[in-house]
Amino acid sequence: MIVSDEEKACLDGRRGDANRLAMELLVEVGRSFGAARLIPITSAHILGHFGSLHQAGIDFLGHLVKGGGRCAVPTTVDPSSVDFDRWERFRVPADYRDRQKKLADLVDALGVIPSWSCTPYCAFNVPRFGDNIAWAESSAVAFANSVIGARTNRTPFGLDVCAAITGKVPEFGLYCDENRKGSILFEVTVTDMSDLDYHTVGAIVGRRSGFHVPVIKGVDPHVSTDRLRTFGAGAASAGSVALYHMMGVTPEASMADPFGGRKPVETIAVGRKEIEAMEETITTAPRDAAIDMVTLGCPLLSLQELKDLAGRMQGRRVKEKMHFWVYMAEETYRHGKGLGLIQPLEKAGVWFSTGTCATISPVKVWGFSHVMTNSAKCALVVPSEHDVAISYRDTDECILAATDPV
Amino acid sequence: MVKGRGVAPGSGEGQALISRSPFMFAHGVEPKTGDVIDKRSDILGHNIKGRVLIFPSGKGSTTGSAWFLEALRQGNGPAAVINVETEPIIATALVLARLLYGITIPLVDRLEEDILGVVDEGILIRVDGDRGEVSFPIA
Numbered sequence: 001m002i003v004s005d006e007e008k009a010c011l012d013g014r015r016g017d018a019n020r021l022a023m024e025l026l027v028e029v030g031r032s033f034g035a036a037r038l039i040p041i042t043s044a045h046i047l048g049h050f051g052s053l054h055q056a057g058i059d060f061l062g063h064l065v066k067g068g069g070r071c072a073v074p075t076t077v078d079p080s081s082v083d084f085d086r087w088e089r090f091r092v093p094a095d096y097r098d099r100q101k102k103l104a105d106l107v108d109a110l111g112v113i114p115s116w117s118c119t120p121y122c123a124f125n126v127p128r129f130g131d132n133i134a135w136a137e138s139s140a141v142a143f144a145n146s147v148i149g150a151r152t153n154r155t156p157f158g159l160d161v162c163a164a165i166t167g168k169v170p171e172f173g174l175y176c177d178e179n180r181k182g183s184i185l186f187e188v189t190v191t192d193m194s195d196l197d198y199h200t201v202g203a204i205v206g207r208r209s210g211f212h213v214p215v216i217k218g219v220d221p222h223v224s225t226d227r228l229r230t231f232g233a234g235a236a237s238a239g240s241v242a243l244y245h246m247m248g249v250t251p252e253a254s255m256a257d258p259f260g261g262r263k264p265v266e267t268i269a270v271g272r273k274e275i276e277a278m279e280e281t282i283t284t285a286p287r288d289a290a291i292d293m294v295t296l297g298c299p300l301l302s303l304q305e306l307k308d309l310a311g312r313m314q315g316r317r318v319k320e321k322m323h324f325w326v327y328m329a330e331e332t333y334r335h336g337k338g339l340g341l342i343q344p345l346e347k348a349g350v351w352f353s354t355g356t357c358a359t360i361s362p363v364k365v366w367g368f369s370h371v372m373t374n375s376a377k378c379a380l381v382v383p384s385e386h387d388v389a390i391s392y393r394d395t396d397e398c399i400l401a402a403t404d405p406v
Numbered sequence: 407m408v409k410g411r412g413v414a415p416g417s418g419e420g421q422a423l424i425s426r427s428p429f430m431f432a433h434g435v436e437p438k439t440g441d442v443i444d445k446r447s448d449i450l451g452h453n454i455k456g457r458v459l460i461f462p463s464g465k466g467s468t469t470g471s472a473w474f475l476e477a478l479r480q481g482n483g484p485a486a487v488i489n490v491e492t493e494p495i496i497a498t499a500l501v502l503a504r505l506l507y508g509i510t511i512p513l514v515d516r517l518e519e520d521i522l523g524v525v526d527e528g529i530l531i532r533v534d535g536d537r538g539e540v541s542f543p544i545a
Contacts, residue, residue: 025501032413032497052469054437054476060506136468156471156498173494240465381467384433384445 001030001170002037010166018069022162029159030170039171043127044075044164045120045135047157048107050100051081051360051385057157058099061106064161071111072167076120078137079300079327080104081360083353090353091365110165116355117329118299119229121148129251132175134163138242139299139377142232145243147225149251151175154242174243180252181260182245184209188218189271196394198227199376200275202234203282206241208268214244215258218270221248226302233299234376282379285370285389292368292388294402295358296395297327298378303335310341312395316403318349323366324402330354348403358382374398408524410488410517412538414500416510418486419532419544422525423457425449430466431473431495440482458531459484460521464496474499478509486533488540489515490522514538 009015010023026038047053053061082092082100108114115124118137127133127150135141135152144150153173155163163169173179186205190197205214214235228249235241245253252258296309306328318324326345328336333354336342342352353361358371359381372391373379379392393401425448434444440455454477464470474496477483483503487496492515503509512535521540525531530544 021505025498025505028501029494029497032492033494047469047472052432052467053472054479056475056479056502056506057472059479060475060502063506138468141468153494154468156468156495158471158475158498158502159494160468237467381433384443 001027001035003027007038007168017067018064019166021067022064022069022166025158025162026166026168026170030172033170033172035170035172037171038168039132039175040167041073041134041163041169042131043073043125043133044071044160045125045137045140046075046077046112046160046164047136048077048103049079049081049360050096050103051362053103053157058102058106060158061103061110061161064165065106065109069110069165071164073164074125075112075164076115076117076125077107077112078118079356079360080116081356081362083356083361086353089351090361092362093365096362110161112164115329118357119329122302123331132169134160134169136160138236139229139233141242142236142244143229145174146232146245146250147228154240180213180243181262182213182215182258183262183265184212184214185264185267186214186216187267187269188216189269190275193220194394195227195230196374197275198231199234200278201270202231203238203376203380204270204274204278205244206235206237206239209235209239209241211240212265214241215253215264216244216246219246219249223249226304229299230375237377237380279392282376282392283390284383285391289370289389291370291372291391291401293323293325293366294372294398295325295327295378296374296398298357298359298373298375300357301326301328301332303332306332306336306341307339309395310345312399313345313348313403315406316348316399317406318403322402324350325353325358326350327353327357359385372398372401407539407541408517408519408521410514410538410540412512412514412535413492413497414511414513415535416512417532417534417536418458418512419530420456420458420485421528422531423449423452423454423459424522424525424527425461426522428463428465429461431464431470431499432467433473434466435473435477437473437476437480437482440477454484455482457484458486458488458533460488460525462490462522464493466495468495470495471499471502475502478503478511479507483509483511486511487513488517488521488533489513491515514540
């Protein structure tokens with residue numbers, strides 16, 4: 001691997017301990033994946049939630065801070081395991097909150113933008129087409145690569161923060177043109193796809209793509225950004241999709257042959273039958289089983305989705321003993337209040353939570369046995385974390401389950 | 407003795423524990439015990455501690471390297487890892503373990519023989535990550 005003079009200075013320890021360790025990790029991992037060199041990045045997005053990082057994460061970030069580590073490029077952070085403003089209401093154990101606070105202090109010390117959001121591309125970290133970035137969070141990676149045409153791998157914890165503090169990343173995987181070509185084709189034959197369908201088709205593409213880059217045909221070229229977010233989240237969590245090309249929609253699909261001249265290894269039809277079958281797979285709870293909690297906002301709810309929810313919730317109130325939890329970024333909550341969308345929903349019994357989400361916070365302490373959600377990613381991830389049965393239904397059914405007419 | 411590519415240095419030996427599908431550490435291995443907790447895994451309920459863990463490749467969320475690192479920190483990691491083709495979650499976790507905790511777990515992939523086809527569950531294997539070699543059965 002070719003190492004520049006500046007990179008060598010880091011490896012020799014002339015830029016401090018943190019940079020030395022970070023550069024060593026970048027070079028070693030890069031070597032394992034055939035990287036010829038390191039390349040500069042324009043931004044990073046790191047993980048910072050205690051639920052997954054554990055003490056090891058605290059140790060690593062602490063070690064970097066102690067060694068003088070500081071972000072060399074604009075860096076945002078994924079949701080916390082704890083809503084710092086509302087942790088008591090959500091019954092987060094105090095010692096768990098303290099561990100997350102420790103992580104948050106370290107994230108601050110590194111100079112990370114305290115965004116605590118899985119949708120950095122919405123605000124504070126907006127890449128451009130062709131930008132090399134180093135992002136963790138598979139749903140954000142799918143969006144940045146596919147919808148924007150920036151370039152990143154699914155950056156694992158550890159590599160993310162090393163890239164952030166050095167501003168470098170090993171050039172392998174999706175940083176290379178030849179690895180960005182599609183090799184499997186999905187032909188969507190349903191018209192009039194609902195919000196839920198975008199999650200579901202994402203999950204189908206994720207499950208069936210393996211390590212291939214999927215190309216998707218047949219999706220409405222006017223598809224909204226929110227639906228592309230949820231499609232990508234489904235694909236990234238049901239499988240390993242980090243990049244997809246959607247004909248008529250995404251930039252790399254439009255600019256050149258997304259297959260790079262090769263034929264797809266497989267062509268998979270996605271019709272109503274396949275969508276219904278996937279929905280059945282995702283739902284683990286029997287129909288009509290009593291529901292303890294309904295949750296929306298995975299990926300974190302957008303302002304448009306909040307507006308939509310407010311409309312559907314008119315004349316309804318959360319049932320007694322029911323929990324209706326909706327997750328969003330802190331700035332979305334603030335602007336939602338400014339638009340007058342939050343207050344009627346809170347009055348109706350909805351609990352908002354910012355900077356965190358159901359998949360990574362200690363919801364387990366509530367002892368729910370059955371959760372309903374309109375998100376494929378949430379439905380796929382929550383059961384493994386919280387040992388609950390899950391119902392995967394559209395927003396209207398979620399509202400029906402959680403509320404009564406006033 | 408089978409030759410492959412040494413990805414992470416060091417040597418380790420133990421009884422083979424084999425998974426035939428991509429293996430997930432995120433919500434997949436309980437760091438406090440080393441128990442496999444991924445309900446979809448074909449080795450659900452097995453314990454990885456001290457075993458030579460053999461699987462095609464890593465998969466799953468970008469948090470996987472943190473979960474693996476925490477298991478290693480708690481002393482519940484494998485003696486060695488053998489992949490068909492490794493991927494960044496696994497490789498990063500092992501580099502982190504070495505640089506942060508001085509824990510050296512060898513990782514070898516791209517073996518000249520189909521490792522999943524020739525190794526039996528439970529047999530003793532030695533893995534040399536420096537030479538990229540795997541030996542079994544150990545006398």
